[in-house]
Amino acid sequence: xxxxxGGVTAAQGFxxxxxxxxxxxxxxxxMALVFSxxxxxxxxxxTTNMVKAAPxxxxxxxxxxKEKAQAVVLNSGIANACTGKEGDEANEYMAxxxxxxxxxxxxxxxxxxxxxxxxxxxxxxxQKGALLLKEGLSDSIEAGTEAAEAIMTTDTVSKQxxxxxxxxxxxxxxxxxxxxxxxxxxxxxxxxCILTTDACISKKMLQKAMSAVVKDSFNMISVDRDTSTNDTxxxxxxxxxxxxxxxxxxxxxxxxxxxxxxVSKKLAMKMAADGEGATKLxxxxxxxxxxxEEARMLAKxxxxxxxxxxAVYGSDANWGRILCALGYSGVNFDPxxxxxxxxxxxxxxxxxxxxxxxxxxxEEEASEILSAKKVTAVADxxxxxxxxxxxxxxxxxEYVKINGDYRS
Amino acid sequence: xxxxxGGVTAAQGFxxxxxxxxxxxxxxxxMALVFSxxxxxxxxxxTTNMVKAAPxxxxxxxxxxKEKAQAVVLNSGIANACTGKEGDEANEYMAxxxxxxxxxxxxxxxxxxxxxxxxxxxxxxxQKGALLLKEGLSDSIEAGTEAAEAIMTTDTVSKQxxxxxxxxxxxxxxxxxxxxxxxxxxxxxxxxCILTTDACISKKMLQKAMSAVVKDSFNMISVDRDTSTNDTxxxxxxxxxxxxxxxxxxxxxxxxxxxxxxVSKKLAMKMAADGEGATKLxxxxxxxxxxxEEARMLAKxxxxxxxxxxAVYGSDANWGRILCALGYSGVNFDPxxxxxxxxxxxxxxxxxxxxxxxxxxxEEEASEILSAKKVTAVADxxxxxxxxxxxxxxxxxEYVKINGDYRS
Numbered sequence: 121x122x123x124x125x126g127g128v129t130a131a132q133g134f135x136x137x138x139x140x141x142x143x144x145x146x147x148x149x150x151m152a153l154v155f156s157x158x159x160x161x162x163x164x165x166x167t168t169n170m171v172k173a174a175p176x177x178x179x180x181x182x183x184x185x186k187e188k189a190q191a192v193v194l195n196s197g198i199a200n201a202c203t204g205k206e207g208d209e210a211n212e213y214m215a216x217x218x219x220x221x222x223x224x225x226x227x228x229x230x231x232x233x234x235x236x237x238x239x240x241x242x243x244x245x246x247q248k249g250a251l252l253l254k255e256g257l258s259d260s261i262e263a264g265t266e267a268a269e270a271i272m273t274t275d276t277v278s279k280q281x282x283x284x285x286x287x288x289x290x291x292x293x294x295x296x297x298x299x300x301x302x303x304x305x306x307x308x309x310x311x312x313c314i315l316t317t318d319a320c321i322s323k324k325m326l327q328k329a330m331s332a333v334v335k336d337s338f339n340m341i342s343v344d345r346d347t348s349t350n351d352t353x354x355x356x357x358x359x360x361x362x363x364x365x366x367x368x369x370x371x372x373x374x375x376x377x378x379x380x381x382x383v384s385k386k387l388a389m390k391m392a393a394d395g396e397g398a399t400k401l402x403x404x405x406x407x408x409x410x411x412x413e414e415a416r417m418l419a420k421x422x423x424x425x426x427x428x429x430x431a432v433y434g435s436d437a438n439w440g441r442i443l444c445a446l447g448y449s450g451v452n453f454d455p456x457x458x459x460x461x462x463x464x465x466x467x468x469x470x471x472x473x474x475x476x477x478x479x480x481x482x483e484e485e486a487s488e489i490l491s492a493k494k495v496t497a498v499a500d501x502x503x504x505x506x507x508x509x510x511x512x513x514x515x516x517x518e519y520v521k522i523n524g525d526y527r528s
Numbered sequence: 529x530x531x532x533x534g535g536v537t538a539a540q541g542f543x544x545x546x547x548x549x550x551x552x553x554x555x556x557x558x559m560a561l562v563f564s565x566x567x568x569x570x571x572x573x574x575t576t577n578m579v580k581a582a583p584x585x586x587x588x589x590x591x592x593x594k595e596k597a598q599a600v601v602l603n604s605g606i607a608n609a610c611t612g613k614e615g616d617e618a619n620e621y622m623a624x625x626x627x628x629x630x631x632x633x634x635x636x637x638x639x640x641x642x643x644x645x646x647x648x649x650x651x652x653x654x655q656k657g658a659l660l661l662k663e664g665l666s667d668s669i670e671a672g673t674e675a676a677e678a679i680m681t682t683d684t685v686s687k688q689x690x691x692x693x694x695x696x697x698x699x700x701x702x703x704x705x706x707x708x709x710x711x712x713x714x715x716x717x718x719x720x721c722i723l724t725t726d727a728c729i730s731k732k733m734l735q736k737a738m739s740a741v742v743k744d745s746f747n748m749i750s751v752d753r754d755t756s757t758n759d760t761x762x763x764x765x766x767x768x769x770x771x772x773x774x775x776x777x778x779x780x781x782x783x784x785x786x787x788x789x790x791v792s793k794k795l796a797m798k799m800a801a802d803g804e805g806a807t808k809l810x811x812x813x814x815x816x817x818x819x820x821e822e823a824r825m826l827a828k829x830x831x832x833x834x835x836x837x838x839a840v841y842g843s844d845a846n847w848g849r850i851l852c853a854l855g856y857s858g859v860n861f862d863p864x865x866x867x868x869x870x871x872x873x874x875x876x877x878x879x880x881x882x883x884x885x886x887x888x889x890x891e892e893e894a895s896e897i898l899s900a901k902k903v904t905a906v907a908d909x910x911x912x913x914x915x916x917x918x919x920x921x922x923x924x925x926e927y928v929k930i931n932g933d934y935r936s
Contacts, residue, residue, distance in 0.1 A: 171855030171863040171884075202851050204864065204885045237848020238886050303835060303852065344834040345753065346849070347856035426752040426834070427711060427931055434932030440645020441754070443610050444711065447579030448755035455579040456612065476579075477612045478646050517925045523835055524842030 121379050127280025129264035130295030132318040132360040133157040136263040137256035138270040141249030143242060144197030144235060149270035153218065153253040154192045154314050159228060160358035162189035163327035165334050167306075167351035173201035174211040175231040176352055182227060187323055189356060190228040192314050193218040193253070196271050196299070200233040200241050201349040210241040217250035232312050232352050234299060235273055268297035271312055274522055275301040279390040285379045287372045288363040292319045294379050298387040302396040302523065304343035305424070306334070306351050313338070313353040313387060319376055320359035322367040329377050330355055337384035340416065340510040342424045343395035344519075353384075392423075392511035393494070397518030402432050403496040404510045408503060414451045415508035421449035422497060423512030432495055433514035437462065437486035439472040442497055459500040464492030529787050535688025537672035538703030540726040540768040541565040544671040545664035546678040549657030551650060552605030552643060557678035561626065561661040562600045562722050567636060568766035570597035571735035573742050575714075575759035581609035582619040583639040584760055590635060595731055597764055598636040600722050601626040601661070604679050604707070608641040608649050609757040618649040625658035640720050640760050642707060643681055676705035679720055682930055683709040687798040693787045695780045696771040700727045702787050706795040710804040710931065712751035713832070714742070714759050721746070721761040721795060727784055728767035730775040737785050738763055745792035748824065748918040750832045751803035752927070761792075800831075800919035801902070805926030810840050811904040812918045816911060822859045823916035829857035830905060831920030840903055841922035845870065845894035847880040850905055867908040872900030 129136050139151040164183045166176050182189065193214055200207050211231055219226040233241070256263070268278035282295035300311030321329075334353060359365070366372045393401035404422040409415035422428055425445040431438040439460050447455065460473035467489055471479045489495065537544050547559040572591045574584050590597065601622055608615050619639055627634040641649070664671070676686035690703035708719030729737075742761060767773070774780045801809035812830035817823035830836055833853040839846040847868050855863065868881035875897055879887045897903065 169852060169855035170857075170859070170861055171851050199848070202848055202863065202881075202884055202886075204883075236846075237852060238881075303849075305856075346833055346835050346852060349848075349852050349855060425754055426927075427754045430928055430931030433928065436933065438644075440607070440610055440757075441711075443579050444577060444645060444754060444757050447577040447757060448713075449578075451578070453578055455610065473610075473646075475612075476610055478610075515928060515931075517928050519834075520838055520841065520923060520925050520928060523838035523923075525844065 121283050121285045121382060124282045124284050126261035126282045127264040127268050127295045127297040128154045128314055128316045129259050129261060130282035131293035131316050133358045134316040135257045135259045136267040137253045138266045139249045139252035139256065141245045143195050143245050149266065150196045151249040151253060152194045152267040152270040154267060154316060155222065155257060156190050156356050156358040158358050159188040159190045160356035161187065161321060161323045161326055162356055163323060163330050164352065164354040165330055167348055169347050169349050171202060171349045173199055173233060173350040174203060174207040175200055175233050176350060178211055179230045179352060179354060182230060186227055189230050190224050191218060191222060192230040192232060192354060194232040194271050194312065196273050197235040198233060198239045198241050199235045199237050199350050201237045203240055206240055210243055213243055214246045217247050221250045221254035230354055234271060234312050234350055237349060264295065264297065271299040274396050275299050275394055277394050279387055281383045281386045283379050283382055285375050287319060287375055290361045290363040292361040292363055293317060294383050296383050296387055298391060300391040301394050302343060303346040303348040304341065304391060304395065305345045305347045306338045306341065311348060311351055311391065315355040317357045318361040319357050320361060320363050320365045321357050321376060322365060325366050325373060326355060326357050329380050332377065333381040333384045337381060337388040340420060341388045341392040342420065342512050343392065345424050389511050392513050395513035396522045397516040398513030399516055400432055400514045401494045402512045402514060403494065405496060405498045406508050407498065407500045409501045409506040410504040412506045415506040417449045417451050418446050418499065419508040419510035421445045423510045426515055429512065429515035432490055433516050435487045435490040437472055437483060437490060446499060453501050453503050457502040461498040462486060462489050463496045464489045464494060529691050529693045529790060532690045532692050534669035534690045535672040535676050535703045535705040536562045536722055536724045537667050537669060538690035539701035539724045541766050542724040543665045543667045544675040545661045545666065546674045547657045547660035547664065549653045551603050551653050557674065558604045559657040559661060560602045560675035560678040562675060562724060563630065563665060564598050564764050564766040566766050567596040567598045568764035569729060569731045569734055570764055571731060571738050572760065572762040573738055575756055577755050577757050579610060579757045581607055581641060581758040582611060582615040583608055583641050584758060586619055587638045587760060587762060590638060594635055597638050598632055599626060599630060600638040600640060600762060602640040602679050602720065604681050605643040606641060606647045606649050607643045607645045607758050609645045611648055614648055618651055621651055622654045625655050629658045629662035638762055642679060642720050642758055645757060672703065672705065679707040682804050683707050683802055685802050687795050689791045689794045691787050691790055693783050695727060695783055698769045698771040700769040700771055701725060702791050704791050704795055706799060708799040709802050710751060711754040711756040712749065712799060712803060713753045713755045714746045714749065719756060719759055719799065723763040725765045726769040727765050728769060728771050728773045729765050729784060730773060733774050733781060734763060734765050737788050740785065741789040741792045745789060745796040748828060749796045749800040750828065750920050751800065753832050797919050800921050803921035804930045805924040806921030807924055808840055808922045809902045810920045810922065811902065813904060813906045814916050815906065815908045817909045817914040818912040820914045823914040825857045825859050826854050826907065827916040827918035829853045831918045834923055837920065837923035840898055841924050843895045843898040845880055845891060845898060854907060861909050861911050865910040869906040870894060870897050871904045872897045872902060
């Protein structure tokens with residue numbers, strides 16, 4: 121597997137476009153289109169929030185009922201959540217306008233929205249937007265990059281990733297873009313992430329692979345413990361790589377799965393690092409936990425703790441907060457067995473806790489490690505063989521600022 | 529039932545004292561003692577965190593094994609959590625020193641600590657503290673008030689409450705003090721709360737009453753979703769009111785239960801209002817939920833959401849965040865039935881959402897309501913008859929400041 125340039129246009133046969141539709145923002149790209157030259161097998165995982173946005177409900181239905189999809193149209197600024205019948209209509213209209221300009225059936229067009237909850241999408245702007253999108257379609261790497269920019273809201277950087285693997289002697293490419301900065305605590309799903317691949321894979325196996333990778337990627341990040349109404353991870357596989365179709369759990373499937381996990385993890389980490397107001401990425405590694413699910417619960421409890429997040433912001437090795445967060449994770453363990461370490465790139469790992477008690481370490485050294493852009497905390501539970509990694513970010517003044525006046 | 533002055537010394541036969549023991553802080557009271565002139569029936573509820581502080585483990589054992597207790601000695605500054613064998617010894621030492629100066633058995637002395645995790649309690653200072661406490665013992669109302677002050681850490685105000693009821697023709701008094709401002713997300717327990725009463729009640733019924741009231745009081749508040757290692761709610765009932773012993777669920781028990789709930793709720797609300805960095809108390813009322821547990825989950829989900837908390841801080845009626853938080857609470861409901869209102873003292877209730885959609889309201893009016901010191905959000909689920917109320921606080925720059933450099 122090797123990482124290559126680009127995102128959703130990296131794989132063969134995929135094009136992208138962006139538009140300034142002025143849906144809510146002014147003077148910036150706020151619509152994006154991803155288009156496959158041929159219909160592609162579709163799969164997706166979505167938010168588990170009881171309150172689901174109009175595009176989420178429609179995508180869930182289409183992915184379940186239809187074998188294929190050919191386009192995804194996205195907008196930023198308005199989430200089209202809690203918008204009732206009018207919102208459903210606007211969402212259908214967005215799909216219809218896109219289908220019309222592309223000359224394909226409406227049911228081949230998936231939709232995704234992100235932004236403020238409760239506002240209605242302005243129909244006339246969607247129409248204008250669809251026309252602009254059609255004009256801009258390109259299979260260049262840049263087109264994919266621009267699409268990743270057009271779906272940003274409070275994100276400060278765009279996020280994309282692409283890799284190439286060899287399946288059945290053919291070069292297969294997977295590329296994806298994602299957005300997400302606040303209201304990030306994916307649960308069995310993720311924020312907006314559109315993945316394209318030219319792999320030839322059955323719908324069943326694509327769905328299986330996606331459901332498998334979210335557990336160790338998007339579901340392991342959190343910015344603020346708020347599971348969004350709009351979380352969407354949709355994939356299109358158009359088969360243009362020409363490999364023998366993957367339709368069982370064979371070696372080819374494993375190769376594909378590894379690549380999908382790589383891309384998903386990478387984008388999940390980028391999302392956590394770009395958490396609203398964040399200055400640091402926090403990684404929590406849990407070792408020797410009693411089981412996989414327990415390992416995940418422990419790791420996630422650490423990165424979601426506001427007290428851990430503020431301590432990392434202040435570069436304060438207040439390890440009691442980490443032990444405390446492990447303690448209320450819901451997992452049974454013996455606190456007097458736990459070892460804790462912190463580390464960052466370019467420095468030796470530092471042990472803070474040995475068998476549940478303060479180790480003999482230098483506060484100064486600890487503070488230096490915690491000042492890095494990416495800080496890793498390692499908890500050795502000495503209670504089994506399972507491992508997990510979760511990613512979050514520090515909690516800062518800026519987070520409060522962004523969310524104290526988001527709508528204005 | 530009527531509210532009366534004071535806290536832990538309001539009931540007959542209870543005394544309190546404070547000391548400047550310099551355990552961690554300088555120039556402030558940091559130890560407190562609550563003493564009953566006669567041994568009192570004891571009961572308690574404690575943190576469910578797997579990592580439990582030394583005093584929590586000891587109190588749990590003593591309350592289970594012994595019918596009565598006569599004193600509670602408390603310190604602020606150091607939590608005596610994650611301190612191993614040395615911490616257990618220091619905790620026993622604190623109980624022994626207190627027992628010695630009081631001339632009672634060590635096993636009649638409960639202990640409680642709050643402050644930084646991982647530091648050891650300095651033994652020599654505990655000894656000095658115990659002597660000072662003995663000298664200061666008084667049954668005055670002021671002594672109780674000072675005890676409430678001595679257990680503060682990042683709290684900005686001390687918290688106490690007392691009420692009087694009539695049981696079996698006798699005046700029964702319940703008084704309590706509590707502390708808690710950060711690491712507040714009690715789970716089947718609470719932060720430090722010591723309740724004294726002269727009621728004559730059996731150990732079994734006292735424990736039953738406490739376990740019942742925490743569900744609707746301390747367990748319904750949250751400052752930062754961090755369940756502490758030290759949460760302790762201990763009660764002493766010395767029987768000096770002379771009422772017929774309450775030993776079954778009769779009318780007297782109900783009268784006592786109501787009073788206990790009143791005091792517990794009042795102190796829980798004070799704790800939430802004094803959450804670290806808080807400028808506002810947030811109350812979430814859930815009406816017509818499918819069941820009691822569901823109602824509590826929904827209410828608690830609203831007050832724990834960082835996005836709701838920051839929106840209230842910014843006085844922004846971003847109701848989508850409230851619906852979103854209800855949506856990921858884990859409770860099943862129909863979003864298109866939900867009505868949302870906000871209210872504050874001295875203003876008419878304002879409807880923000882009707883049947884899951886934006887109602888026609890004035891943003892200005894909404895912002896004015898959200899500028900009050902106590903803001904109430906009411907969610908009508910139209911799905912049953914259960915109700916619940918939860919209390920939290922806004923998330924502010926100050927919270928980040930306090931926790932970015934707590935230890936220094």
